Amino acid sequence: MTGLENVQEQILVTRSSMPPFEEYCEEIRPLWESHWLTNRGAKHKQLEKELSSYLGVKNLTLFVNGHQALESVFAALELCKDGRDEVITTPFTFASTTHAIVRAGLKPVFCDIKSDDLTLDPAKIEELITDRTCAIVPVHVYGNLCDVEAIRKIAGRHHLKVVYDAAHAFGVECDGVGAAAFGDASMFSFHATKVFNTIEGGGISYADSALEERLIQWSNFGIEGPESVKYAGGNSKMNEFAAAMGICNLRHVDEEIAKRKLVAERYWKQLEKIPGLKMPKPSANIKYNYAYMPVLIEPTEFGTSRDDVFAALSEEGINARKYFYPLTSDFKCYEGMFAPGQEVTPIAYDAANKVLTLPMYADLSLEDVDRICNIIRRVHDGR
Numbered sequence: 001m002t003g004l005e006n007v008q009e010q011i012l013v014t015r016s017s018m019p020p021f022e023e024y025c026e027e028i029r030p031l032w033e034s035h036w037l038t039n040r041g042a043k044h045k046q047l048e049k050e051l052s053s054y055l056g057v058k059n060l061t062l063f064v065n066g067h068q069a070l071e072s073v074f075a076a077l078e079l080c081k082d083g084r085d086e087v088i089t090t091p092f093t094f095a096s097t098t099h100a101i102v103r104a105g106l107k108p109v110f111c112d113i114k115s116d117d118l119t120l121d122p123a124k125i126e127e128l129i130t131d132r133t134c135a136i137v138p139v140h141v142y143g144n145l146c147d148v149e150a151i152r153k154i155a156g157r158h159h160l161k162v163v164y165d166a167a168h169a170f171g172v173e174c175d176g177v178g179a180a181a182f183g184d185a186s187m188f189s190f191h192a193t194k195v196f197n198t199i200e201g202g203g204i205s206y207a208d209s210a211l212e213e214r215l216i217q218w219s220n221f222g223i224e225g226p227e228s229v230k231y232a233g234g235n236s237k238m239n240e241f242a243a244a245m246g247i248c249n250l251r252h253v254d255e256e257i258a259k260r261k262l263v264a265e266r267y268w269k270q271l272e273k274i275p276g277l278k279m280p281k282p283s284a285n286i287k288y289n290y291a292y293m294p295v296l297i298e299p300t301e302f303g304t305s306r307d308d309v310f311a312a313l314s315e316e317g318i319n320a321r322k323y324f325y326p327l328t329s330d331f332k333c334y335e336g337m338f339a340p341g342q343e344v345t346p347i348a349y350d351a352a353n354k355v356l357t358l359p360m361y362a363d364l365s366l367e368d369v370d371r372i373c374n375i376i377r378r379v380h381d382g383r
């Protein structure tokens with residue numbers, strides 16, 4: 001038993017976007033002629049170019065996944081040096097953000113988030129800066145852009161690097177400026193569950209072109225030439241089949257986002273009048289990607305807890321997820337290392353206990369959205 005036997009009848013939290021089968025077959029046909037399957041092949045280079053143009057950046061380097069991209073950029077930026085090893089970051093995120101910091105030999109210093117959009121609160125950053133701080137790693141959680149201007153000013157004042165975890169922010173823009181343009185670097189995830197996917201994949205956009213060589217070397221064992229190895233790098237290169245998937249999916253991504261918008265608007269319309277149910281929404285100057293459908297359940301007003309809503313949906317085969325519960329600072333693997341989230345980052349702790357991400361993908365039918373909303377309404381009404 002895998003637990004996925006009834007997967008056809010269930011509605012999962014998301015479903016990978018895929019191009020038409022024939023389109024993908026056509027895209028990979030040349031690989032049977034070239035026999036060049038990985039190590040920065042033709043598809044890799046084409047996707048890098050097309051994505052740079054789509055995201056509106058000069059510099060973009062592809063990786064095997066978002067997590068390895070994050071680890072590689074921390075190494076390439078040489079964040080951990082001169083005894084400076086503290087990184088100010090959010091605990092309200094996927095495991096990857098915190099793990100990447102720790103695995104790079106850096107120390108996460110957890111900062112609280114804003115209750116409206118759940119991104120890092122700039123008003124709380126400066127009090128955490130010490131002479132050991134080297135960087136800020138904020139997360140554009142659910143595609144909600146952080147207060148990039150306030151963070152830029154703080155980083156400038158204290159000579160800190162800023163690396164955005166933009167795993168969720170593919171295609172998001174603020175006043176016409178894409179998420180990839182902010183900070184020293186931004187990491188995008190192209191995982192199967194993301195708005196744009198290369199099956200597994202990731203990318204780093206960055207301001208300083210000089211970083212390119214180092215990122216490529218870090219992704220390829222630190223090799224700088226056939227007889228010279230400069231860094232103890234890993235292997236985090238994207239292969240040609242993944243790049244081909246990306247080339248195909250990129251042709252359809254605008255249509256995917258437009259369909260997601262209809263799904264999100266249906267949810268917002270159906271759920272907005274329910275007391276005690278809060279939905280972070282993008283403001284008018286944001287071009288959004290509708291990556292996730294988070295709702296926050298305020299138990300006293302709503303009448304019952306987030307976990308009851310989760311259970312009621314599960315009973316009907318609807319697989320919502322608690323992205324992101326628990327806080328990463330409260331993970332078992334970090335027991336005893338960090339102070340409890342409840343004490344240090346109370347707003348993040350509160351959000352983690354109230355949040356539920358509802359099913360969201362381009363092909364989710366509006367009838368299914370209505371069904372999900374009816375279940376939530378029933379739980380609220382106590383029926």
Ligand code: T4K
Pocket residue numbers: 012013014015016065066067068093094096097139165167168188189190191192193201202319323
């Ligand atoms: N930073 C942040 C803020 C992130 O959210 C992530 C990843 C990263 C960094 C790291 O990026 P990557 O290294 O992953 O590129 C999923 C994803 O695996 C993960 O990429 C994502 N964040 C996280 C939020 O969600 P799980 O453990 O919840 O995935 P799983 O296997 O339960 O899948 C969720 C649902 O997606 C399934 O119920 C059905 C659907 N699905 C899944 C897969 C694997 C598909 O439709 N197709 C698929 O191939 O982590």
